[in-house]
């Protein structure tokens with residue numbers, strides 16, 4: 394599933410393509426035909442991302458809400474759109490650009506109170522200037538749940554997925570199994586600011602890099618990582634391989650049915 398930086402990049406891209414323009418909407422597949430008809434012909438005022446949720450705010454208090462889930466994909470281009478191929482839930486076109494959305498978990502129109510309700514059920518998003526990390530700590534600090542599970546819960550922190558959580562815990566030297574209530578406020582402040590830094594970098598580059606300069610392939614004389622996710626990481630999907638810092642083989646285990654990776658020496 395895409396992590397929050399991907400959704401923030403999409404929001405910026407869609408504003409660049411359509412903001413201020415009248416947008417025509419259709420649902421070539423038919424599953425969003427009514428919604429597309431309601432929003433078609435309205436002006437896109439702006440876009441925003443909140444965690445893994447993408448919002449297009451249109452004139453007339455109409456907000457398009459998209460959650461890509463595991464299989465959602467967005468493509469776009471200039472000029473006339475191509476002939477529809479496959480299951481296109483939503484197609485947006487303006488005089489200059491087009492955009493196709495396929496396979497999302499959510500594609501719906503929300504009223505302002507429904508947008509407010511969506512925001513209210515999400516934790517602070519490290520990529521948003523209005524995020525309040527104290528809200529997350531209030532939940533973490535009274536929970537016996539393992540820290541990794543808390544950080545993956547979108548009601549605690551929004552936008553963080555397995556790669557950011559795994560890597561930020563490594564960089565902080567914290568075990569993914571540490572009960573939330575054992576995390577100090579100072580520890581949380583460091584972890585939060587590291588998430589902000591890692592996720593902001595990922596928005597800029599479009600990939601997740603978490604390795605400090607001293608542990609990069611060129612600094613260590615090791616081969617670069619080969620993985621379809623791209624990016625240099627410390628422990629994510631590196632089970633059994635030596636830790637870049639201490640050479641201990643990276644461990645793998647499951648927490649709430651998700652694969653977690655950690656260094657048993659650096660993160661004890």
Ligand SMILES: [Zn+2]
Pocket residue numbers: 636637638639640641656657658659660
């Ligand atoms: Zn280590």
